Amino acid sequence: MPILNPDIVQIFDEIADLLEIEDANPFRIRAYRNAARLVQGLSSDVKTMVEAGEDLTELPGIGDDLAKKIIEIVTTGHCSFLEKLEKQTPPALTELLKVPGLGPKRVKALWHELDVETVDQLTRAAREKRIRGIPGFGEKTEARILEALQAQIAAVPRFPIAIAAPYAAALVRYLQNVPGVQRVVVAGSFRRGRDTVGDLDILATAATDSPVMARFTAYEDVAEVLSHGTTRATVILRNKLQVDLRAVDESAYGAALHYFTGSKAHNIAIRRMGQDMGLKVNEYGLFRGKERIAGDTEESVYAAVGLPYIAPELRENCGEIQAARAGHLPKLVAMGDLRGDLHAHSKASDGHYSVRDMAAAAKAAGLEYLAITEHSRHLTVAHGLDPVRLRRQLDEIDALNRELDGITLLKGIEVDILEDGSLDLPDGILGDLDLVVAAVHYRFDLPRSKQTARILKAMDSPHFTILAHPSGRLIGSREAMDVDMPRVIRHARERGCFLEINAQPERLDLVDIHARMAKEEGVLLAVNSDAHSIHDFDNLRFGLQQARRGWLEKKDVLNTRTLKALRPLLAATMSS
């Protein structure tokens, strides 16, 4: 069985969970958590690194011991230390840690006092009112546990960022109108541009006598108030989205925004840097002794620890601090850099508007060019085009281009990659296009070797410009295909073709770490809307955030090129 990075992540997290229940040295536990997070964010395959004889202790947070464990895992497929822990502590206990309100201490107490090892046993113990008898537990805690268990049956998944966005915007507007409130901003993973958010973290600056906390918990969309203090409150909205509000004085804006944006790992690293310089860093500012030396702005927070400003999308403690220290931070691609969009549909296939309407909407969104890329005939549910209908559309686009002003349409197709890796339309007509976008739309279940071979073969077609939504995942409903993405990326480089970051909220694929890998390999990415309607160009901002999370600069993104600069790049993929 091939060992992939997520397998290592899971093993280290499991070790950390079990060590927590055993009440081990918290810093030892943190070492495993850090290692898990490091591997999670690694843009290369650990097994490959081991096979290449790379020194894993070069990685920050990996020492001799963890390097040995990683080597054991990738070579044998298991970890003897984890197996030893599982003999001492029932592995099912780690499931209990996921119950809100239960941490390692309480899980351990439940296990020792009541022999509770599983979620079922916990539910029974709560119903039979046995939990309140344990020292440190009471009736309220018992009720909370039972409630949490019942809520977990209807487990709340993470929200795609675009779904959370309108709720965030509405809350921000509401809070801004509360007396005494100065600024309201959404922080947390939302601000870091993650593809999904587990909750919304909102920061408000307000006068101390502002009723902002009370007004927050009284917001009409609040279904439940989980906690309510003077500077912090947590609620659940009717759609199950959790929202945290933190209120601070305006003078602490920068420090609080930095703290509340995270990530946690990034914050810890920054605080440690501050500590080395004799500074205390918290959400109120940076302090040398009692003296406050920074915190008005985020820039001042970074400057105080000797760093340039780091964009929120980079704050995952995955190399951004080292890059900042070395002066090597990327100048991230920005919304205004996008010149065009290379993937869109009209009602000729499964879109909802005419080509003319789509062109007008793209122009209104500030774009200079738009590729029309209908589905091909194999995708019958989307009314995919055969050669005859495609030929007709090409004539329509030629005619429109003679008439349109300020926007140029490119002739494309989103051609199906068939199960054997061939493309769904003949080379003859594909050769008459400006670009060929290709994608997998069925048989997502092929084994890794076959799926990878299928895509590599498709890339070797005479006409192949962009691999669209390369992993095929749909957030919350379909897992990514099992495909060797590093190999696909390397092949794209050899073949001279491009990969897509699809900006549809449920796709956002390539994901950040693969985008970063592509950048490192020198493969250009297209940030495309995959628009099916005139409103979908708004989604480009989410695709762009994903690109920024992949450390992409303007030069790394294909569709930041002017049309003049783009044409030869497209042409080079259409003639080999």
Add this chain to the structure above:
DNA sequence: GCCGTTTTCGGCCCGACTGTTTTCAGTCG
């Protein structure tokens, strides 16, 4: 378990809220 312009030991980020407590432990972010 990691790490080192305090380098092989002794540190390791910081604070708010809740519930069960009479001063704080546990959990969370």
